[in-house]
Amino acid sequence: MLVQVALPVPLYRVFDYSLPADMLASPDRLMPSIGSRVEVSFGRQTLIGIVIAHVSEDESCVPVNKIKPINKCLDADPILDPNMLKLAYWLARYYHYPLGDVLAVILPSLVRQGKPLDLLITHWRILPHITDDDFRANAKKQKQQFDMLKLHGERGASEDVLLLEGMQRAFLKTLEDKGLIERYIQTKQSPSPVKLAKMPLDLNDEQKLAVDAIVAAHKSEIYTGFLLNGITGSGKTEVYLQAMQAVLEAGKQVLILVPEIGLTPQTRARFASRFAAHIVLLHSGLTDTHRLQGWQDCRTGHAQIIIGTRSAVLYPFAALGLIVVDEAHDGSYKQQDTLRYHAADVALYRGLQHNIPVILGTATPSLEHLKLVEDGKLVECQLLTRPGNAKPATMQLIDARLQSTHQQAQHDGARYDTGLTDSMIGAIKQTLEAGDQVLVFLNRRGYAPVLLCEACGWQADCPRCDAHLTVHYNSLAQRSGYSGSSYLKCHHCDWQAYIPTVCPDCGSQNLDAKGMGTTRLSENLHAIFANPQTSKVIYPIIQIDRDTTRRKDSWENIYQQINQGNPAILVGTQMMAKGHHFPNVTLVCLPNADRGFLSADFRSPEHTAQLMIQVAGRAGRGDKAGRVLIQTLQPDNELLLKLVKDGYLSFARELLQERKMMGLPPHSYAALIRCEGKTLAATTQALKDAIAHLPSRHNLAVLGPIDAPMSKKNSRYHAQLLLLAKDRQQLHLVLHQWWQPVLALPSAKYLKLTLDIDPVGW
Numbered sequence: 214m215l216v217q218v219a220l221p222v223p224l225y226r227v228f229d230y231s232l233p234a235d236m237l238a239s240p241d242r243l244m245p246s247i248g249s250r251v252e253v254s255f256g257r258q259t260l261i262g263i264v265i266a267h268v269s270e271d272e273s274c275v276p277v278n279k280i281k282p283i284n285k286c287l288d289a290d291p292i293l294d295p296n297m298l299k300l301a302y303w304l305a306r307y308y309h310y311p312l313g314d315v316l317a318v319i320l321p322s323l324v325r326q327g328k329p330l331d332l333l334i335t336h337w338r339i340l341p342h343i344t345d346d347d348f349r350a351n352a353k354k355q356k357q358q359f360d361m362l363k364l365h366g367e368r369g370a371s372e373d374v375l376l377l378e379g380m381q382r383a384f385l386k387t388l389e390d391k392g393l394i395e396r397y398i399q400t401k402q403s404p405s406p407v408k409l410a411k412m413p414l415d416l417n418d419e420q421k422l423a424v425d426a427i428v429a430a431h432k433s434e435i436y437t438g439f440l441l442n443g444i445t446g447s448g449k450t451e452v453y454l455q456a457m458q459a460v461l462e463a464g465k466q467v468l469i470l471v472p473e474i475g476l477t478p479q480t481r482a483r484f485a486s487r488f489a490a491h492i493v494l495l496h497s498g499l500t501d502t503h504r505l506q507g508w509q510d511c512r513t514g515h516a517q518i519i520i521g522t523r524s525a526v527l528y529p530f531a532a533l534g535l536i537v538v539d540e541a542h543d544g545s546y547k548q549q550d551t552l553r554y555h556a557a558d559v560a561l562y563r564g565l566q567h568n569i570p571v572i573l574g575t576a577t578p579s580l581e582h583l584k585l586v587e588d589g590k591l592v593e594c595q596l597l598t599r600p601g602n603a604k605p606a607t608m609q610l611i612d613a614r615l616q617s618t619h620q621q622a623q624h625d626g627a628r629y630d631t632g633l634t635d636s637m638i639g640a641i642k643q644t645l646e647a648g649d650q651v652l653v654f655l656n657r658r659g660y661a662p663v664l665l666c667e668a669c670g671w672q673a674d675c676p677r678c679d680a681h682l683t684v685h686y687n688s689l690a691q692r693s694g695y696s697g698s699s700y701l702k703c704h705h706c707d708w709q710a711y712i713p714t715v716c717p718d719c720g721s722q723n724l725d726a727k728g729m730g731t732t733r734l735s736e737n738l739h740a741i742f743a744n745p746q747t748s749k750v751i752y753p754i755i756q757i758d759r760d761t762t763r764r765k766d767s768w769e770n771i772y773q774q775i776n777q778g779n780p781a782i783l784v785g786t787q788m789m790a791k792g793h794h795f796p797n798v799t800l801v802c803l804p805n806a807d808r809g810f811l812s813a814d815f816r817s818p819e820h821t822a823q824l825m826i827q828v829a830g831r832a833g834r835g836d837k838a839g840r841v842l843i844q845t846l847q848p849d850n851e852l853l854l855k856l857v858k859d860g861y862l863s864f865a866r867e868l869l870q871e872r873k874m875m876g877l878p879p880h881s882y883a884a885l886i887r888c889e890g891k892t893l894a895a896t897t898q899a900l901k902d903a904i905a906h907l908p909s910r911h912n913l914a915v916l917g918p919i920d921a922p923m924s925k926k927n928s929r930y931h932a933q934l935l936l937l938a939k940d941r942q943q944l945h946l947v948l949h950q951w952w953q954p955v956l957a958l959p960s961a962k963y964l965k966l967t968l969d970i971d972p973v974g975w
């Protein structure tokens with residue numbers, strides 16, 4: 214007998230190995246089981262692969278004398294069960310990706326390296342007799358760190374997790390020395406049954422309908438995909454919680470997917486305050502050890518509630534009972550390199566595999582998901598009202614052409630436009646004076662997107678990309694003599710340069726930063742709202758973007774500051790759009806969110822509208838009504854008017870109708886082939902050769918090759934080719950015959966060719 218092994222090599226095949234003589238001679242003569250790891254030699258390398266089948270020598274296409282024995286078997290029991298192998302096969306087939314590479318994506322790196330699965334990890338927990346009273350009033354920082362540990366309940370948490378959440382190692386030591394907390398090595402016992410830590414809320418009728426439908430699907434053990442289509446603030450989370458309760462009480466695991474790591478600490482708290490359960494967080498910030506531990510907890514069933522980003526959908530589960538995909542429209546669910554899977558699609562597949570319900574929850578469903586509802590493949594549950602007194606915010610357009618933006622800011626003696634109309638500024642002022650918070654949304658970090666020479670038109674461009682360099686500049690830091698915060702940076706490849714004092718082309722000193730990023734907007738707001746005598750602001754202006762939240766604890770601190778509820782102006786990028794609940798924000802301003810309606814990308818209106826509605830959804834979530842102001846230079850834009858007047862759903866349904874007429878996804882199926890190389894000519898030629906090899910163009914639209922939207926990136930050139938088909942099977946049939954030979958084309962030799970199934974942008 215031979216074993217067939219999937220190896221992490223970019224080849225569309227598996228490899229046969231025999232068993233070594235000593236293994237065959239041993240009395241039990243156990244074959245390495247299907248789904249376990251083996252170490253093998255492969256050429257000059259030693260690799261670790263997964264046994265995927267047992268075959269006889271006759272079945273092998275390799276001559277017997279060429280077959281090498283495996284070096285050793287690493288697992289007594291399989292580490293991947295038949296369901297996980299089936300998932301891997303499905304991913305390999307659907308995304309046309311080599312099976313060995315699929316497994317490499319699925320397995321945590323320590324597993325791939327052949328490490329034992331059971332690791333000894335230090336955990337911290339609070340000693341049982343300790344209470345809040347054991348703290349002196351002035352030990353504030355210690356108490357704060359203690360409270361973070363307290364959130365994890367009596368079992369505490371591993372050191373990795375705590376550090377990731379912003380705890381400091383020194384404090385753990387201090388608290389330990391004071392006899393308040395202890396460290397221990399967690400031994401695995403079966404988890405105790407999940408208990409309710411807090412009573413559920415009384416559901417409103419819409420919520421109840423949704424929960425009943427989901428629980429019924431769970432009880433009947435029939436796969437059902439739900440689109441929980443609920444406006445922002447309508448209480449989708451409460452629906453998840455009560456559906457989860459039934460599943461957890463039945464001893465099953467619940468997987469909750471969330472878009473971004475930035476959100477997970479708050480998300481965890483929401484679930485932890487409802488259920489006393491073993492909750493595991495999975496995201497890209499984990500160390501390898503912690504990832505392996507999480508993987509093991511899921512696989513063995515120790516984890517009861519699993520909250521994770523995209524890749525968590527690829528984890529093995531002992532007893533999965535429900536999958537929730539929160540903010541299911543979010544672009545981050547699509548992996549953009551290697552195995553280009555969409556986590557919501559994989560979630561639906563796994564639901565089908567395990568016969569369990571899957572909830573796709575969102576206020577702004579993607580057109581793909583709306584189409585699945587139309588086709589009867591998803592059951593739609595709607596939540597159209599906000600519970601309690603909270604009303605959906607009213608939306609209003611401001612015509613930026615008519616209104617003066619004369620409210621000018623003054624910096625260093627120069628007066629200039631702030632980019633905010635008088636009525637927007639007036640509304641901000643009014644809101645702050647009423648004691649509320651304002652969110653100003655601008656999806657662009659840095660100071661300004663362009664540095665321009667007014668004399669000759671030179672612009673600071675990235676030498677490595679087809680992109681302008683973003684100006685990063687901080688006038689407050691400048692004035693205090695600190696220049697480190699001023700530089701030019703490419704947001705695509707991170708290339709950095711000094712800000713020139715004169716134009717490198719014509720020598721003019723007339724260099725000007727054009728356009729507006731969050732830093733500039735914050736400065737403008739500062740200038741508008743500062744007391745002219747003291748130049749201090751009464752209300753804090755809090756800038757929230759990837760630059761200001763880079764440090765581990767900074768987001769946590771900002772979050773706490775906002776939740777204290779004092780009047781403040783929050784200036785934020787799309788980080789602020791997602792799922793946050795700030796009850797004191799009553800005004801949301803979008804000074805130029807409508808840009809996306811003009812973009813050449815046909816998906817841009819959909820994504821722009823989703824972002825606008827999500828940001829708008831941050832307004833008026835408490836007792837007070839919310840207001841959304843959209844400042845636009847194109848107040849007659851039909852799409853924008855439709856969105857504001859009729860709401861997201863009718864807007865989206867109209868877009869869907871348009872896509873149908875144009876034969877665009879989701880009313881057709883797409884595969885995008887990208888080619889990357891040292892010259893554009895070589896990449897384009899490879900794609901032309903690829904087209905020549907298409908077995909049939911029947912029922913297939915072939916678009917390209919064309920330059921990719923940013924054809925030069927990081928000094929490499931990109932061209933692309935799009936295949937569109939009315940019928941999904943037809944497309945995959947062609948790809949099955951075509952893709953592997955394309956990779957072997959002579960002209961593709963020194964190029965990187967990739968295939969993206971159901972691409973989200975092109």
Ligand SMILES: Nc1ncnc2c1ncn2[C@@H]1O[C@H](COP(=O)(O)OP(=O)(O)OP(=O)(O)O)[C@@H](O)[C@H]1O
Binds near residue numbers: 601
């Ligand atoms: N049945 C209910 N009765 C009273 N309050 C409720 C009920 N359901 C939800 N809430 C409250 O309504 C608020 C908004 O709910 P939640 O954050 O779950 O909305 P959401 O639909 O997830 O919003 P978003 O899409 O914007 O993230 C929360 O404070 C929640 O506690």
Ligand SMILES: [Zn+2]
Binds near residue numbers: 676707
């Ligand atoms: Zn660049």
